[in-house]
Amino acid sequence: MITEDHVRQLAPDAASAKAGTALAVLSKWKGLAKHTEAIWGYCQGSGKDPYFTRVDVQQWAFQCTCPSRKFPCKHGIALILLWVRQPNQFSSQEMPSVVSEWIQKRRQKEQAPAEKNPTEKSKNTSDASTKRSEARERSVRDGILELRQWIADLMRTGMMHLPSQAGSFHENMAARLVDAKAPGLAAMMRQVGEVNVFEDRWPLQLSKHLSKIYLITESFLKEDQQSPLFRQEVRQLIGWNTSKEDVLTGEAHRDEWLVMARRMEEQQEMNAEYIWLYGRNKARMALVLNFYFGAQRPLHSLVPGMAINAELCYYSSLMPLRALIKEPYTPTSFFSPAGLSDLEDAAGQIAQQMAVFPFTNRIPLLLKEVQLIRIQKKWHVRDAGNRILPLCNDPEECWKVLAWSGGASMNALVLFIQGQWRLESVWNTSEIISCWT
Amino acid sequence: MQTGNPTEEEILKTVQLGTSRYLPSIDQYPGGLRALLQQLPADDREDFFIKCCASYFAYAEAGITFSISNEEPFMAPQESKSYASASFSSLLSLLGNQQEEKPLLYFLIQTLHASGQLAPPQQVPALLSMAIMEREPWRQRFLEVCGERGKWLASLNAEWSMLIRSESVSEEDWKTGTKEQRLRFIKQLREEKPDEALQLLLTAFNTEPAAMRSELLDVLSDTLRESDIPFLEQQLQDKSVKVRDTAYALLRMIPTSTLVKRYAENLSQGLEFSETRDLTLQKQKRIRIKSFELQDEEVFRSGLQKISSEKGKADHVYWMEQLCCWVPPEWWEQHSSWSLEEVVQSLRKEKETVGLAHAMVTAAVLFESKHAAVVLSKAFPGKFPDLFDLLTLHECFIQWRHADESNKRSVLVYLLQRDADIQLWPAELMQEVLAWLEKSPYSISIAEYGMLALRMPDHFYAYLQSKVQDTDMRRYERAYFATRATQMMSVMERKKQIQTISNL
Numbered sequence: 001m002i003t004e005d006h007v008r009q010l011a012p013d014a015a016s017a018k019a020g021t022a023l024a025v026l027s028k029w030k031g032l033a034k035h036t037e038a039i040w041g042y043c044q045g046s047g048k049d050p051y052f053t054r055v056d057v058q059q060w061a062f063q064c065t066c067p068s069r070k071f072p073c074k075h076g077i078a079l080i081l082l083w084v085r086q087p088n089q090f091s092s093q094e095m096p097s098v099v100s101e102w103i104q105k106r107r108q109k110e111q112a113p114a115e116k117n118p119t120e121k122s123k124n125t126s127d128a129s130t131k132r133s134e135a136r137e138r139s140v141r142d143g144i145l146e147l148r149q150w151i152a153d154l155m156r157t158g159m160m161h162l163p164s165q166a167g168s169f170h171e172n173m174a175a176r177l178v179d180a181k182a183p184g185l186a187a188m189m190r191q192v193g194e195v196n197v198f199e200d201r202w203p204l205q206l207s208k209h210l211s212k213i214y215l216i217t218e219s220f221l222k223e224d225q226q227s228p229l230f231r232q233e234v235r236q237l238i239g240w241n242t243s244k245e246d247v248l249t250g251e252a253h254r255d256e257w258l259v260m261a262r263r264m265e266e267q268q269e270m271n272a273e274y275i276w277l278y279g280r281n282k283a284r285m286a287l288v289l290n291f292y293f294g295a296q297r298p299l300h301s302l303v304p305g306m307a308i309n310a311e312l313c314y315y316s317s318l319m320p321l322r323a324l325i326k327e328p329y330t331p332t333s334f335f336s337p338a339g340l341s342d343l344e345d346a347a348g349q350i351a352q353q354m355a356v357f358p359f360t361n362r363i364p365l366l367l368k369e370v371q372l373i374r375i376q377k378k379w380h381v382r383d384a385g386n387r388i389l390p391l392c393n394d395p396e397e398c399w400k401v402l403a404w405s406g407g408a409s410m411n412a413l414v415l416f417i418q419g420q421w422r423l424e425s426v427w428n429t430s431e432i433i434s435c436w437t
Numbered sequence: 438m439q440t441g442n443p444t445e446e447e448i449l450k451t452v453q454l455g456t457s458r459y460l461p462s463i464d465q466y467p468g469g470l471r472a473l474l475q476q477l478p479a480d481d482r483e484d485f486f487i488k489c490c491a492s493y494f495a496y497a498e499a500g501i502t503f504s505i506s507n508e509e510p511f512m513a514p515q516e517s518k519s520y521a522s523a524s525f526s527s528l529l530s531l532l533g534n535q536q537e538e539k540p541l542l543y544f545l546i547q548t549l550h551a552s553g554q555l556a557p558p559q560q561v562p563a564l565l566s567m568a569i570m571e572r573e574p575w576r577q578r579f580l581e582v583c584g585e586r587g588k589w590l591a592s593l594n595a596e597w598s599m600l601i602r603s604e605s606v607s608e609e610d611w612k613t614g615t616k617e618q619r620l621r622f623i624k625q626l627r628e629e630k631p632d633e634a635l636q637l638l639l640t641a642f643n644t645e646p647a648a649m650r651s652e653l654l655d656v657l658s659d660t661l662r663e664s665d666i667p668f669l670e671q672q673l674q675d676k677s678v679k680v681r682d683t684a685y686a687l688l689r690m691i692p693t694s695t696l697v698k699r700y701a702e703n704l705s706q707g708l709e710f711s712e713t714r715d716l717t718l719q720k721q722k723r724i725r726i727k728s729f730e731l732q733d734e735e736v737f738r739s740g741l742q743k744i745s746s747e748k749g750k751a752d753h754v755y756w757m758e759q760l761c762c763w764v765p766p767e768w769w770e771q772h773s774s775w776s777l778e779e780v781v782q783s784l785r786k787e788k789e790t791v792g793l794a795h796a797m798v799t800a801a802v803l804f805e806s807k808h809a810a811v812v813l814s815k816a817f818p819g820k821f822p823d824l825f826d827l828l829t830l831h832e833c834f835i836q837w838r839h840a841d842e843s844n845k846r847s848v849l850v851y852l853l854q855r856d857a858d859i860q861l862w863p864a865e866l867m868q869e870v871l872a873w874l875e876k877s878p879y880s881i882s883i884a885e886y887g888m889l890a891l892r893m894p895d896h897f898y899a900y901l902q903s904k905v906q907d908t909d910m911r912r913y914e915r916a917y918f919a920t921r922a923t924q925m926m927s928v929m930e931r932k933k934q935i936q937t938i939s940n941l
Contacts, residue, residue, distance in 0.1 A: 003523060003527070004523065004524055004528075005523065005526070005527050005530070007527075008527060008530060018532075018538065021528070021532075021931075022927055022931075023927075025926070025927045025930035025931060025934075026930065027923070027926045027927060027930060028923075028927065044923075046920075085524065085934070151487060152481075152483040152484065155451075155452065155455065155456055155483045155486060155487055156455050156456050156457045156483050157455045157457065158452065158453055158454050158457075158458065159452050159453060159455075160453055160454075160455075201445075201449065203449055203452045203453055204445055204448060204449055204452075206452070207448055207452045207490050208490070208494045211487045211488070211490035211491035211494065212491055212494065212495075214488070214491060215487075215491040215492075215495075218488070343503050344503070347500075347501040347502075347503070350498070350499065350501060351499040351500060351501075354495060354498060354499035355499065358495045358499075371510050373506065373508060373510055373511070374511075374593070375506055375508055380506065382506060382510075385505075386506055386507055387503035387504070387505060388503060388504050388505070388506045389501075389503060396562065399590070399594065400559055400562050402590070402593075403558045403559055403560075403561040403586060403590055404558045404559040406512065406513030406558065406586060406589075407510050407511045407512040407513055408512065408513075419494075419498050433559050
């Protein structure tokens with residue numbers, strides 16, 4: 001099922017992909033072996049002893065004795081590449097104890113969250129925990145009041161002076177929100193700082209961000225008037241987390257899920273990984289969102305075009321989208337999802353979702369038979385009725401898509417992000433092309 | 438966000454001035470929204486304005502309207518060739534533009550090109566970006582593996598458009614085209630109908646500005662003929678120094694021009710050829726530079742420097758060396774009745790005349806004298822890489838073999854870069870090169886080791902393997918060569934992989 005292109009996308013960066021390819025030669029390897037669950041081999045590095053590399057071929061997990069902090073390391077990439085290219089070079093064997101123990105541990109770990117849950121719940125009910133959550137409640141409320149005052153003061157005095165403090169006027173407030181234990185609001189404040197105050201009509205962009213934040217805080221302060229789900233959504237935006245264990249004990253949705261797109265975004269000192277999935281039978285989208293610090297290992301080895309048979313658990317929400325994958329999952333064949341052919345219908349979906357929850361910041365839309373066109377050096381997607389929507393992608397991403405489509409109609413996954421449209425991937429009946437990377 | 442929207446103008450005005458100086462109004466808000474906002478509870482003016490703002494932006498996002506564009510779509514032309522296999526494209530995407538990867542990338546492009554296959558379309562933008570950084574013939578090869586889609590994309594992107602600049606120009610371009618088109622037209626005409634091109638130049642030349650006259654002359658440089666001499670000599674009277682210099686430079690390239698004959702005449706006046714017998718009664722040939730005054734002003738006008746720029750070198754020796762650069766090497770044989778080998782041998786004997794032998798290298802390159810190149814490269818193995826272009830690959834290998842240690846590296850690097858096509862080298866030479874590198878492994882770069890591996894016959898894999906296994910790690914050179922041997926083995930394997938995939 002896995003292709004060389006998938007392997008390339010599994011690499012943490014271009015350098016690792018290249019180094020892995022260079023190592024994917026038989027002269028570097030000894031003891032190549034395979035089993036239904038794993039492959040393994042010894043790779044001669046610069047040291048005296050070769051590195052022992054193993055790959056879980058059911059879950060695409062890697063382990064290597066090399067000191068690299070990258071994941072997968074170049075040896076892992078090379079081992080899979082060799083396996084994809086020359087599977088007959090791997091002798092069928094029983095797993096050595098070190099590999100079978102590792103696989104066994106992985107399988108046990110996959111079952112662990114459900115067992116851990118009762119203890120977690122008992123923890124949450126403890127007195128200390130209640131005290132902590134009350135303290136946080138107070139802290140967030142105080143922080144929010146201070147933020148509202150700050151925004152109101154800014155509106156009172158006007159924004160004319162802001163360009164002289166470009167990039168820094170929001171920092172103090174963002175830091176205070178972190179102290180107030182409202183990291184979600186702090187992140188929104190940092191986005192405020194990204195508004196280019198040297199662009200035409202920048203005060204409109206800024207007021208759009210600030211007024212939205214203000215309205216979120218208003219919703220929080222009046223949460224007793226909201227439905228429980230709405231309240232929960234607002235709290236998540238402010239920075240309250242839902243534990244993964246809680247999510248994973250919720251309803252599981254089994255389906256064949258196609259990886260539609262994957263994109264890493266740098267957010268402060270961490271990387272956010274957005275994996276967009278589409279369920280074949282229920283015809284619904286899911287977003288798997290992971291955060292990584294430094295060289296932390298990605299949770300899943302999923303790349304666009306891969307399809308898996310898996311159970312997903314959605315975070316409870318007014319419009320469930322964010323989800324967690326319940327492991328284990330098994331690979332399945334590629335399929336081509338259907339989409340909307342009329343942009344008016346897409347706009348209708350957005351209006352519907354905004355009406356349910358106006359603070360929604362990423363809405364995925366599957367479009368059918370649209371064209372990529374360039375009007376006055378700006379890129380657009382056009383439907384059969386000649387309606388166009390402007391894209392905010394980097395030009396390189398658009399050139400890649402145009403090269404692939406040749407100007408012909410294609411299917412597209414478009415994200416509606418805070419009033420802008422971004423093309424994430426395009427596909428036909430046989431392949432999917434990610435705009436990112 | 439569109440401009441000219443009254444609601445947005447109102448918000449803009451408010452946030453710029455501040456609510457303390459400007460009383461915001463909702464009169465400009467859309468009707469339905471305005472009715473709702475009128476009932477909005479608010480603590481104060483700022484609270485009200487911010488909520489109005491947030492409501493408006495949410496309202497605008499939820500009610501997206503689309504523009505209509507009837508612009509003709511740009512559609513890529515059909516491809517007549519087939520696309521490379523997925524494995525090929527995956528390999529291609531992994532080979533970047535880094536120096537170390539370049540040899541394999543070139544080999545992959547060469548193989549794709551030779552097999553008449555195309556790179557997958559999504560990789561075309563990256564290949565076009567690489568192509569604009571390449572020189573010919575690689576630029577063309579990159580473009581060809583991008584197929585019709587590559588040319589189509591290049592026509593849409595200003596950055597890549599240089600790759601498909603139209604080569605065909607018409608007579609109309611000569612009359613009304615840009616300077617570049619006019620030069621291309623005359624060059625094209627010169628290649629196809631040289632006499633017509635010369636005629637056209639004769640009629641139009643004097644009406645052109647000086648800079649253009651010089652560039653028009655330059656167009657002739659690749660296709661110079663004896664019949665061009667009168668036209669070029671005519672241009673020696675041009676009022677522009679630049680045009681005159683170009684005309685002199687071109688005349689210098691024609692062995693039968695009056696200018697070259699004049700150089701030869703002056704050269705013969707300054708030289709003395711003699712033959713004596715030594716004590717063993719063997720003939721000794723000797724060439725001496727006479728001390729003389731060069732009186733020919735035309736020679737100085739043509740570019741010969743009057744004053745020696747080299748310390749310790751007399752002016753008359755300096756003149757002779759310059760003249761020697763501009764006289765065909767064959768002249769020496771005709772003038773002295775000695776063979777060129779004897780001439781070069783004689784010149785090498787004296788400290789004063791060795792400079793003439795070096796100058797003859799320039800003449801050999803200028804007049805593309807293969808015979809002189811062979812003689813000179815034998816006399817100075819590996820010393821003058823300029824001569825290698827006139828030699829066959831085999832002759833260059835001989836150069837490498839006889840070059841001293843200090844020149845061996847430059848000859849080897851030249852050989853690695855000489856041909857665009859990556860071809861296998863003779864096993865005997867490869868064995869010698871590897872034996873030398875084993876002793877001096879730091880002589881070439883990592884990328885050059887990669888280039889060498891691509892030229893290695895298959896059976897050298899076993900040799901490299903033995904070097905990897907048989908390593909005395911205490912000796913740095915051997916350990917380093919073992920590492921490079923591993924690298925070369927890897928390149929050979931990947932090369933084989935490319936070849937296997939291309940044959941599928």
